[in-house]
Amino acid sequence: METLISTFISKYNYWGYIILMMIGLYAMMVKNNLVKKIIGMNIFQTAIILFYISIGAKKGASIPIITHAFNAAPVSIHPAGYINPLPHVLMLTAIVVAVATLGVALAVIVIIYQRYETLELDEILKIRKETG
Amino acid sequence: MKLIGLISVILCGGLLFFGVTDFPGWGDPASPASTHVSPYYIQNTLADTSVPNIVTAVLADYRGYDTLGETTVIFTAAIACFFLLRFTRRLEPKERFYRHVPTGITLRISHGGKLPVESEAFERIDSLWSPHDVIIKTTCRLVVPFIQLFALYVIAHGHYSPGGGFQGGVILGAAMILYALSYDLRSALLRMSEKIGAIFCATGVFIYAGTGALCLLSGLNFLDYSALATVFGGDPVAARSHGIFAVEIGVGMTVMAAMIWIYYNLSSAGKHDEGL
Amino acid sequence: MAQQLPILLVVAPLMAAFLVPIVGWWNKRLCYPLAVAALAAPLVCTLGILKQVMAGGGFSYHLGGWSPPWGIEYALDYLNSFVLVIISIVSFIVTIYSKESVRSELPDKITPFYTLLLLMVTGLLGMTVSGDAFNVFVFLEISSLSCYGLIAIGSDGAPFATFRYIIMGTIGASFYLLGVGYLYLVTGTLNMADLARLLPQLYASRVVLTAGIFLLVGIGIKMALFPLHAWLPGAYTYAPSTVSAMVAPLYTKVAAYLLIRIMFTVFQPAFFIEVIPATTLLSWLAAIAMLVGSIYAIAQSDLKRMLSYSVVAQIGYIALGIGLANRLGLSGALLHILNEAFTKGCVFLVAGAIVFKLKSCRLENFNNLYRKMPFTMSAFTIGTFSMIGIPPTSGFFSKLYLLLGSVAAGNWIFVAVLLVSTLLNVVYFFRVIQLASFEKPMPDYARITPYETVAMDEVPLSMQIPIQLMAAGILLSGIFSSRILSAVIVHIIPKSFTP
Numbered sequence: 043m044e045t046l047i048s049t050f051i052s053k054y055n056y057w058g059y060i061i062l063m064m065i066g067l068y069a070m071m072v073k074n075n076l077v078k079k080i081i082g083m084n085i086f087q088t089a090i091i092l093f094y095i096s097i098g099a100k101k102g103a104s105i106p107i108i109t110h111a112f113n114a115a116p117v118s119i120h121p122a123g124y125i126n127p128l129p130h131v132l133m134l135t136a137i138v139v140a141v142a143t144l145g146v147a148l149a150v151i152v153i154i155y156q157r158y159e160t161l162e163l164d165e166i167l168k169i170r171k172e173t174g
Numbered sequence: 175m176k177l178i179g180l181i182s183v184i185l186c187g188g189l190l191f192f193g194v195t196d197f198p199g200w201g202d203p204a205s206p207a208s209t210h211v212s213p214y215y216i217q218n219t220l221a222d223t224s225v226p227n228i229v230t231a232v233l234a235d236y237r238g239y240d241t242l243g244e245t246t247v248i249f250t251a252a253i254a255c256f257f258l259l260r261f262t263r264r265l266e267p268k269e270r271f272y273r274h275v276p277t278g279i280t281l282r283i284s285h286g287g288k289l290p291v292e293s294e295a296f297e298r299i300d301s302l303w304s305p306h307d308v309i310i311k312t313t314c315r316l317v318v319p320f321i322q323l324f325a326l327y328v329i330a331h332g333h334y335s336p337g338g339g340f341q342g343g344v345i346l347g348a349a350m351i352l353y354a355l356s357y358d359l360r361s362a363l364l365r366m367s368e369k370i371g372a373i374f375c376a377t378g379v380f381i382y383a384g385t386g387a388l389c390l391l392s393g394l395n396f397l398d399y400s401a402l403a404t405v406f407g408g409d410p411v412a413a414r415s416h417g418i419f420a421v422e423i424g425v426g427m428t429v430m431a432a433m434i435w436i437y438y439n440l441s442s443a444g445k446h447d448e449g450l
Numbered sequence: 451m452a453q454q455l456p457i458l459l460v461v462a463p464l465m466a467a468f469l470v471p472i473v474g475w476w477n478k479r480l481c482y483p484l485a486v487a488a489l490a491a492p493l494v495c496t497l498g499i500l501k502q503v504m505a506g507g508g509f510s511y512h513l514g515g516w517s518p519p520w521g522i523e524y525a526l527d528y529l530n531s532f533v534l535v536i537i538s539i540v541s542f543i544v545t546i547y548s549k550e551s552v553r554s555e556l557p558d559k560i561t562p563f564y565t566l567l568l569l570m571v572t573g574l575l576g577m578t579v580s581g582d583a584f585n586v587f588v589f590l591e592i593s594s595l596s597c598y599g600l601i602a603i604g605s606d607g608a609p610f611a612t613f614r615y616i617i618m619g620t621i622g623a624s625f626y627l628l629g630v631g632y633l634y635l636v637t638g639t640l641n642m643a644d645l646a647r648l649l650p651q652l653y654a655s656r657v658v659l660t661a662g663i664f665l666l667v668g669i670g671i672k673m674a675l676f677p678l679h680a681w682l683p684g685a686y687t688y689a690p691s692t693v694s695a696m697v698a699p700l701y702t703k704v705a706a707y708l709l710i711r712i713m714f715t716v717f718q719p720a721f722f723i724e725v726i727p728a729t730t731l732l733s734w735l736a737a738i739a740m741l742v743g744s745i746y747a748i749a750q751s752d753l754k755r756m757l758s759y760s761v762v763a764q765i766g767y768i769a770l771g772i773g774l775a776n777r778l779g780l781s782g783a784l785l786h787i788l789n790e791a792f793t794k795g796c797v798f799l800v801a802g803a804i805v806f807k808l809k810s811c812r813l814e815n816f817n818n819l820y821r822k823m824p825f826t827m828s829a830f831t832i833g834t835f836s837m838i839g840i841p842p843t844s845g846f847f848s849k850l851y852l853l854l855g856s857v858a859a860g861n862w863i864f865v866a867v868l869l870v871s872t873l874l875n876v877v878y879f880f881r882v883i884q885l886a887s888f889e890k891p892m893p894d895y896a897r898i899t900p901y902e903t904v905a906m907d908e909v910p911l912s913m914q915i916p917i918q919l920m921a922a923g924i925l926l927s928g929i930f931s932s933r934i935l936s937a938v939i940v941h942i943i944p945k946s947f948t949p
Contacts, residue, residue: 049195052199052200053194053197053199053200055200056194056197056200057191057194060187060190060191060194061187063186063187063190064183064186064187064190067179067182067183067186067621068179068180068183070617070621071175071178071179071182071183072175072176072179072180076613079617083616083617083620086620086621086624087620087624090624090627090628090631093628093631094631096200097207097631097634097635098207098208099200099201100201100202100203100208101201101202101203103203105336106216106227106228106229107226107227107228107229107334107335107336108219108220108226108227108228109226119216119217119220121203121208121209121212121213121216121217122203124216124228126207126208126212127212127215127216127228127229127232128207128211128212128215128232129207129634130229131229131232131233131237131240132240132584132640134229134233134241134244134340135240135241135243135244135584135588136627138244138247138248138340138429139244139247139588139591141248141251142247142248142250142251142591142595143251143591143595143616143620145251145252145254145255145436145440146251146254146255146258146595146598146599146616147598147613147616148440149254149255149258149259149439149440149602150258150598150602150609150612150613150616151613152258152259152440152443152444153258153259153602153609154609154610154613156443157609158610166610170607170610189660189663189664190660192656192660193632193656193657193659193660193661195656196655196656196657197635197657198635198636205635205638206635206636206637206638207634207635207636207637207638208638209638210519210637210638210639211519211520211638211639211640212638214520215520235514235516236514236516236520236521237521237522238513238514239513239514239522239585240522240584240585240588243576243585243588243589243591243592244588246464246467246569246572246592247588247591247592247595249468249569250566250569250592250595250596250599251595253471253562253565253566253569253599254562254566254595254596254598254599255599256562257559257562257563257565257566257599257600257603258599258602258603260559369475372471372472372475373471373472373475375471376468376469376471376472377472379468380465380468380469383461383464383465383468384465386461387461387465390454390457390461394515395454395457395511395512395513395514395515396454396457396461396513396514397513397514398513398514398515399514400515
């Protein structure tokens with residue numbers, strides 16, 4: 043029990059990302075309005091970004107920029123003094139991918155609205171069934 | 175659908191919670207992620223590339239190919255929005271309504287009639303878009319050049335402070351979008367037309383791939399910036415630093431143009447007549 | 451030059467994709483030759499790579515000059531080169547076909563169409579050739595985004611089908627990213643060879659277990675494995691003809707390649723057979739997919755929709771071969787990837803030709819089609835025979851190996867399912883041939899009036915040649931299948947597999 047509480051408290055970042063991700067997944071699957079599904083998709087992808095950034099954290103470390111005065115030798119570079127740069131690099135890519143997918147999804151929603159005059163899933167399915 | 179959604183969310187969440195119990199501690203400097211590959215980056219970036227910002231060095235040099243892919247992704251999104259939405263045929267409305275401001279008379283001009291000259295005295299009242307306030311217009315007009323200057327600083331200073339091509343490009347794009355929001359889409363289109371945006375978009379990512387191809391032509395592998403030392407002279411470490419800068423410029427151009435282009439297409443649903 | 455081949459095959463279509471908007475704005479008619487020339491380069495490069503791999507074994511290419519795991523690595527081996535050759539041949543042939551088809555369906559959007567098409571092929575090639583797990587994700591997203599754009603422009607129900615595809619595809623790609631993140635958490639590296647070295651000690655960890663499950667589900671969504679296939683029929687039916695013909699043979703098969711890569715190279719086969727019984731689950735889902743796909747296909751009255759359900763069924767075949775996890779089964783799956791590329795390419799190109807001439811694909815309009823378009827329909831007949839599995843087409847050999855693999859695994863239910871689904875394939879394909887051969891739905895025995903003469907009204911040559919090339923590819927890959935097996939496929943099977 044003691045270890046369970048201590049793991050729960052020490053890894054709260056990871057619990058947070060799981061809850062965010064499940065909120066996003068639920069919104070994507072269940073919501074009726076297409077824009078709400080897109081918002082759920084965005085929450086889902088953001089939760090994964092949070093997970094990756096949490097991997098890179100280090101206790102007591104500073105940002106991954108090596109401080110040195112101009113033309114002076116840099117201060118000693120010890121890996122424990124800087125956080126892990128690789129997840130940040132990967133997540134720059136993932137953020138851009140999320141934005142790009144959001145752009146294309148919104149363009150598709152604009153076309154759907156122009157065609158069906160509504161953005162509710164059940165109404166669109168009804169219109170499609172009526173027009174064959 | 176709600177039931178399927180609930181069940182899959184519970185299953186998925188349960189599986190994830192199950193996985194978390196075995197994670198290494200959060201923030202542990204001895205975790206595998208912090209001890210296997212990344213110490214090399216932290217210790218050797220300054221010696222290999224003379225760039226203090228480790229994230230920029232990894233992004234544009236060690237894993238530069240991923241960044242090329244990422245720039246291609248944003249270019250793809252811009253082209254896809256253009257492909258899906260752009261509507262080039264003009265839909266002329268049947269009649270237009272103008273108001274003569276000094277006297278308050280409303281004019282109705284049918285299709286084919288002579289339209290009044292563009293001046294302050296005649297105001298169009300049939301479009302859905304309403305012009306913005308003088309305060310908003312003036313404030314944004316004062317602020318936009320400083321935003322653009324800051325964005326150029328972010329791109330250029332990506333070597334020494336948090337920043338780089340993506341971040342600066344987004345700020346540049348945001349500056350233009352602010353101008354389009356505070357004035358109207360037509361004024362923004364006058365300043366930066368769609369054609370210029372498309373050319374910038376393609377040129378930026380072409381600069382990135384072109385730098386890599388230049389390294390290829392010099393005999394080394396793709397995106398190996400030390401090949402630039404043989405082409406332009408100088409030592410490989412400085413060549414890497416300059417190579418990173420060159421690709422950051424390319425990335426900034428593409429991201430700026432892509433953001434503006436996507437905004438033009440999305441906000442006007444492809445017609446490019448009135449924005450938000 | 452020879453060692454730069456792996457990067458040239460991705461850089462050539464990529465740079466052409468950036469040139470096409472600029473060139474196209476200046477003169478629209480230059481887009482098509484530029485696209486064809488840009489896709490001829492990967493064809494040459496992949497054949498060169500295959501020759502190099504067959505001569506000297508696998509080799510790797512370090513991007514940026516950094517050795518792995520600090521830089522990105524391209525790892526070429528038999529599996530890679532095999533799938534790369536397939537992608538480059540099929541994409542080249544379909545791009546030749548695209549000229550007339552795009553001009554009739556999307557006359558005012560030619561420039562962005564070719565840009566997106568080139569970007570999609572770049573994404574597929576980059577996904578296949580990469581040896582770095584995160585790089586695969588980036589190129590997966592390139593191909594997905596261009597695919598969404600290309601499909602959404604189609605007719606009728608295309609935007610709605612694309613929306614569903616976007617939602618499901620994003621879930622799939624994000625699950626893949628999550629799986630890679632979990633693997634990174636416990637090993638610290640993203641390179642596939644490095645992961646393969648570090649993971650075996652960690653198989654007991656729950657994190658690796660979760661990672662394996664998420665990777666499988668994510669790739670399963672992209673592969674359209676039952677029950678995650680809901681996006682596929684709508685997306686492939688309403689897309690423009692060239693897009694269907696490009697995406698259907700390639701996209702899900704590259705996802706299948708990624709599945710083989712993850713299951714058998716990054717993780718040892720023993721992990722997915724013993725630790726989590728994924729191969730058993732995969733083979734049962736595949737069996738259900740084969741039956742469900744074929745049954746749904748029988749009920750359709752639109753040719754492209756029928757073919758889309760057939761794709762779902764054929765993915766079931768490939769997944770069955772992977773799930774059997776023995777020498778014969780995996781050979782069958784790999785041969786079936788080759789077979790599917792040519793067969794689906796052929797039948798979707800024929801469907802595009804029919805749409806070009808008849809403006810619709812509904813089966814009730816198909817009467818007298820064999821007389822109007824004899825060459826096209828004869829290629830369709832060859833494609834049909836391959837789908838059913840009649841020698842000497844390649845379909846026969848891949849199904850034979852899948853049957854032998856099921857027998858070797860001792861699983862007679864799969865043998866029965868394979869035979870039943872073949873019979874179901876016969877039902878719906880022969881129905882199309884019957885409808886297209888005769889003047890009226892049923893042959894008329896009590897003929898009073900003479901047969902009406904029907905003029906031959908074939909599609910233009912730029913569409914006809916690719917269709918015949920695909921049909922020739924089906925026959926050639928069937929006739930030479932034993933050569934392909936002994937030269938290439940036998941080296942792909944992991945050593946630990948028993949026949």
